[in-house]
Amino acid sequence: MRDVDDFHPGNPAFLWYINPTDGEAPWEPEQRVTPSFDVIRHQARTLDRLGFYGALTTAREPISLIGDTTDLRFLIPCYPGVKPPTLMAEEAQVFDQYSGGRLIINQVNGADPVLRRYGQYTPKSERYRLSSEYWSQVKKLYLDDTEPFDGEFFSYDKRYKPAIPGPRQPAGLPVWGTGASPEGIEHAVDVLDVYLSFMSETGALTALFNRVRSAAADRGRTLKFGVLASVIVRDTEEQAWDRFEWQLARTRPETVLATADRNLKSFGYPGLDELTSDDPQVLARIEALRAGKLPDRSALEFAPNMAAGLTTWTAAEPPFDIAGKGTGTYFVGSAENVATAMRTVGEQAGVDAWILSGWPLAREAEIAAELLLPLLSN
Secondary structure, eight states: OOOGGGOBTTBOEEEEEOOSOOBSSTTSGGGBOOOOHHHHHHHHHHHHHHTOSEEEOOSSSGGGGGGGOSSOEEEEEEOTTTSOHHHHHHHHHHHHHHHTSOEEEEEOOOOHHHHHHTTOOOOHHHHHHHHHHHHHHHHHHHTTOOOOEEOSSOEEOOOOSOOOOOOOOTTOOOEEEOOOSHHHHHHHHHHOSEEEEEOOOHHHHHHHHHHHHHHHHHTTOOOEEEEEEEEEEESSHHHHHHHHHHHHHTSOHHHHHHHHHHHHHHTTOOOTTTOOOSSHHHHHHHHHHHTTOOOOHHHHEEETTEEEOOOGGGGTSOGGGTTSSOTTEEEEEEHHHHHHHHHHHIIIIIOOEEEEEOSSHHHHHHHHHHHTHHHHOO
């Protein structure tokens, strides 16, 4: 099984998605399949068979998929502090006991409305300190530290029961995640093993990763870097772009507009009526949405073989990357051209891992594994 230390831009790791929200254009409710256990079992079996390193999952189902997989790692989102550190560490140990050591934590900072839903009311000004303390203790507890602890946010007594059987991952519990503000970067270099970002314009992505590298070096640490993007790859450029536009044609503007204002404001941006951009293409997307329409390809394709699109997390994020977060970036085109675009990004920004997606999840993973990944792997 590959270790994260083996990843590098010339031979990156590839992960995919597992999610019961699936279908031909699943951000549109009418285009979704019926969510079921069979759906995610099929996804997990497919990714394991195809040799993907891992999969980004929901927080709830992954342990139920261990028996359907042999090597696939599971990148599981966790909000720090929602579970006590001791319980979090014990659950991680049990997952690795049953899976043979295939757990990765996706540390999610979370927006206020989401955290309040889970009973987490820590002020934003304190949240990074809470997270640093939390993951520091979870990592110690995962490696069977038995001592009591009394910190700023968490306290617990000495362990009183026998340790959960192994294995333990030799380098400890891996934690991946993000954070782009100055405070977020300081937190990231304190907590994370792999720093993640949604795909954005290559220069901006490279500048962000370099800031994180510099901050990590100041702490005497070295991080790996991962990028999240979607892909539509086919034998020809025309086939790939036809698929991209076919999915858009099956999306109602009302579906996107229903949550656009809420999602913008939840991340601290102005609402759709007030949002603006210095980028003419982004402004064209905003104006199309204000007019009750979806943007066309000319407003979405922002670089060769790269476009802003829709994903299943569009219901929680600003659509078509109108806020510049990179949340819906696609690589689109022939296998050769997409591989060239990804290699260019990977070499310039220093990308050690790609977390990719495309819908339907299992079918697009098969296409990517057949056409694209052999061109990107040594």
